[in-house]
Amino acid sequence: AQKVTQAQTEISVVEKEDVTLDCVYETRDTTYYLFWYKQPPSGELVFLIRRNSFDEQNEISGRYSWNFQKSTSSFNFTITASQVVDSAVYFCALLPRAGGTSYGKLTFGQGTILTVHP
Amino acid sequence: DTGVSQDPRHKITKRGQNVTFRCDPISEHNRLYWYRQTLGQGPEFLTYFQNEAQLEKSRLLSDRFSAERPKGSFSTLEIQRTEQGDSAMYLCASSPRRTGGYEQYFGPGTRLTVT
Numbered sequence: 617a618q619k620v621t622q623a624q625t626e627i628s629v630v631e632k633e634d635v636t637l638d639c640v641y642e643t644r645d646t647t648y649y650l651f652w653y654k655q656p657p658s659g660e661l662v663f664l665i666r667r668n669s670f671d672e673q674n675e676i677s678g679r680y681s682w683n684f685q686k687s688t689s690s691f692n693f694t695i696t697a698s699q700v701v702d703s704a705v706y707f708c709a710l711l712p713r714a715g716g717t718s719y720g721k722l723t724f725g726q727g728t729i730l731t732v733h734p
Numbered sequence: 735d736t737g738v739s740q741d742p743r744h745k746i747t748k749r750g751q752n753v754t755f756r757c758d759p760i761s762e763h764n765r766l767y768w769y770r771q772t773l774g775q776g777p778e779f780l781t782y783f784q785n786e787a788q789l790e791k792s793r794l795l796s797d798r799f800s801a802e803r804p805k806g807s808f809s810t811l812e813i814q815r816t817e818q819g820d821s822a823m824y825l826c827a828s829s830p831r832r833t834g835g836y837e838q839y840f841g842p843g844t845r846l847t848v849t
Binding site: 660721724 | 765767769774775776777778779782790823825827829835836837838839840841842843845
């Protein structure tokens with residue numbers, strides 16, 4: 617069984633602050649993908665990043681960075697110098713790489729509501 | 735590519751009525767997924783098609799729910815005898831053959847309110 621936990625229900629910061637969103641996952645699969653999605657008020661899920669379980673290198677994309685630690689089953693997301701436009705719900709998700717009919721079945725966390733105040 | 739489209743965007747219905755939602759995936763994407771998202775929760779997997787074949791159904795998909803993808807292109811999700819607990823956002827996603835499902839593109843969703 618797969619499980620993704622985002623313990624932070626809501627986070628509120630002031631613009632230009634750095635903020636880290638936590639994600640912890642559980643899986644019995646040895647190979648899997650991890651994702652972060654952003655859901656703005658419009659409702660559409662926007663893909664941010666995908667990481668392969670073989671690749672534990674951290675990644676930086678502009679103001680966004682991701683810290684993947686397999687030893688602690690965590691995949692945390694940091695926004696540096698937050699902006700009002702970053703306000704959204706952020707979801708962490710897990711996808712097993714195993715073949716078969718379950719391939720493609722994403723398991724999402726509960727989401728973290730991020731509010732960035734001007 | 736045009737993105738995944740869903741119709742309608744919003745649906746308000748009375749308890750006991752039947753509703754049908756449509757999803758048009760990105761052209762030539764062979765995999766299509768339905769998820770349900772209730773307020774304050776993450777999306778939950780409902781069902782998955784590869785071309786026209788429905789390959790997996792979640793236990794969340796009760797016998798009042800049925801999904802089809804008759805020609806391997808668009809898909810419909812029907813809910814019969816709606817209940818208030820069916821109120822949620824219904825999300826559709828599609829994925830190209832080459833990725834095997836790890837690259838899912840989501841539509842804007844259909845928000846269902848059952849009164």
